[in-house]
Amino acid sequence: MKDSKDITLEVLLEYCSNRKSPNWEKGWRLFLQKYKMYIYKVVSKRCTAWNVSRLNLQFSDVVNDIVTEIFILFVENDAKILQSFRARDNERMFLAWLATVSNRVTTRYLQRYFSKAIVDEEMEDFRDYLKGLESNTRWELYETIVEKIRSASGGRKRKVERDIHLFMLYNWADFSEPMIRSLPVFQDLGNRVLDNVINRIRKILRASSSDLV
């Protein structure tokens, strides 16, 4: 195998994509040498933005878990994901692509924890946690939770949107039941409706986070 400095990106990706190649193992060793720290930095930055340490998680454990997930993703199916990268003569574009993939895996990993956090009894902690996030991160989290509820909810669209709104007012915005009932649109809400909606959606979110270790 050539000296690492002489190997082009194109050749390196070829080595990594062909498990039967004699250069496969060495190719991956070189890939790790070149890109592992970069991926670590991207993941760490994302975890910092999502305030991981406030989630009662060990920061370094989370970063290590995510980096492992990323490399598993790259290796599996004969490096199908790596093979999908086209601009093999462009190192800069490859780094940008690595950052995009790393950010997506990190976000998906952390979203599983948030789904669990929002249904935990410790809602005070969740709201404190939200305050510590940047607005763009709050936005991402909000969209994720709403989309999870929407995709898992059956029934009439109008009712689903109403239920999502009720749940987010109650859990995200910290509206008490009297506050919700004071809103003109909810003044005739049935006695048990709010409880039923909150419990139903908590079940949905709990189920979606059940694949956590």
Place this chain on the structure above:
Amino acid sequence: MSGVRLGQLIAYLKQGRLLSQLRFNSDIEEMLEKLEERYHAVSSSFRVSQKVLDSMPLVPCSPFNPYLDKNEDFFLAYLLLFNNEERMQEYHYLIFQHLNHCYWCFEIFYNTLKDYYNTNHLLSISNN
């Protein structure tokens, strides 16, 4: 509206109309007068308040210009005119849908409503 937020002002307007003995400093009185003008404009006919609610965007807003930012007409219509009449039912869905899709408007919405509720509550206590 430095220092006084829209939700608070709408609560003052609502309570002020019901309890004429409420008096505020001149800055707030001036803001309330302007707000009351907007209220009369929005409440002048169902078609006007309908137009306010009809203009709810169907897509998420830009974070730099959310639809509900400083939108006095919307909050006046929603808090003081909105009710459970059948013809309003359609707008419930439009509002739910937009707020569920647009985090920026949702944030403005719940902060304004909290201010409105808390101010109403305080004024009710102090008047009893």
